[in-house]
Amino acid sequence: MSWNRTKQPAAPDEAVALPYADRAEAGRVLAERLAPMGLNGAVVLALPRGGVPVGYEIARRLESPLDVLVTRKIGFPPQPELGVGAIAEGGEPVFDRGLLDRLGLTEDDMAATVRAERTELDRRVAAYRGGRSLPDVAGRAVVVVDDGLATGGTALAAMRALRVRGPSRLVLAVPVGAEETVRSLAGEVDDLVVPAAPWDFRAVGQWYRDFDQLTDRDVTGWLERAGNGRGHFR
Incomplete structure (x- = not known):
């Protein structure tokens, strides 16, 4: 099954072919689900390390700033x-x-x-950010991205840390997740987009052909690609 709980029109609920080739492909699939939701320019915050290449594709599609939220x-x-x-x-x-x-x-x-x-x-x-502070999200739409949801503990911590900062709209978007976990997080966000929530979910890596472990250098490399070290597509 897929999960698309939104307040705005979303892409058709089409079946997703699993496994994803890699995190970049997963990000592109997710970006197409987010594109009709009126989120252009929203702050995209990726949970490192695995969420960053996913977030890169979303930020590029939405023409949004990309940064990390460390958990x-x-x-x-x-x-x-x-x-x-x-x-x-x-x-x-x-x-x-x-x-x-x-x-x-x-x-x-x-x-x-x-x-x-x-x-x-x-x-x-x-x-990852050097001397830069976490972007100010007060009054702005925020899309939080990871490469998958297993237990959902880090995503929950991220949602609650952001909620107190006053975003105008808080969106959680992941390519794949455990159905029970996805349901448990629905009340923490304004919009929840998960293209695939397979019944036989055991681990995030199960749903990717290429699920290499990423390094700190990989993370900073994706951020630099997003905007010359500023995490913002120009």
Whole structure:
């Protein structure tokens, strides 16, 4: 199935051929879904690293500025790949309280992990944007982009960090996502565009033929391509 919950006319709900060739193709498919929605010039914020090549294609299609919104997963210390929450720059940690309860943990128990992730988040902000601050989104339409939604923890942290900044319209757009996760995020945004939400979703990389791991240099390279280091198509 696909998911297209919008307040504005959107592209026809056509079936998407999976897997995507790569993130660039996924971005172009997503851009065509976003193009009829009156978002030209909206700020496009990609979640690095994987969301940046997707966001590049969207920003180019919408003639919009492209930048990053850095997020970090907060992992269960004995098993860091198990995310119990997430944090986005400028925002507070967002925890999966049900999972914390099942693990017998409190938010206070995660304080050291949160500090470590804030440190890494700050490092990545400096690496990707240097001295530039996060774009001012107050009163502007914002499109948040990632390469997929699995648990949705980082996307949720991103939405809540942005919402308090007062955007006029908050859009979440991803090429593919787990159906349950997509539904759970619908109430956090004004518009949600996900061209594919397969019933047998196990991992984001499952839906790409080329899903290479990206580096910090890859991220800065995409931003430079978008606008000579300013993250803005000219």
